[in-house]
Amino acid sequence: MATTRRAAFVRADHTEQDRTVWYSGYLLTFLATGEETGGAFSIVEEVGRKGLSTEPPTHVHNREEESFYVIEGRMSFVVGDEEVDAPAGTLVVLPRGVPHRFTLETEHVRVLNMCIPAGFEGFFRDLSEPPRSMTLPPEPDGPPDIERLLRTAAAYGVDILPPGD
Secondary structure, eight states, X not given: OOOOOOOOXXXXXXXXXXXXXXXXXXXXXXXXXXXXXXXXXXXXXXXXXXXXXXXXXXXXXXXOEEEEEEEESEXXXXXXXXXXXXXXXXXXXXXXXXXXXXEEOSSEXXXXXXXXXXXXXXXXXXXXXXXXXXXXXXXXXXXXXXXXXXXXXXXXXXXXXXXXX
């Protein structure tokens, strides 16, 4: 017997406050979650501004392939030993098991982040807060809680590498 799933329709105009969070300097909107795709994939729209809080350390996803499609702005990626310039219109596919990091090269970016299979969107939810407005969050008051970040990353199969690795 075939299982019937419902189609999901989400507007990416930031009116879906129950689908949106503030995460590490970003406004994230969950466009497709594992619950909606049978665990196949997730898509998150990420709007961010340049700054230390928005640029993750080098890390490795052990469970999913991660992709970024740059809609607005410009980013740069280090994927393994390769450096990639990513202006608007660029799709960057980050293979599972390959160390990577990225930098925002413009003051603001808007990207689609897709993970296959789904699940990593839970990492964002676990480290986020509900938005007080449908705008970018205020700048963080201080550094992130590194222990919480490492613990949450490990729970989602992500290894955060020491600086210089």
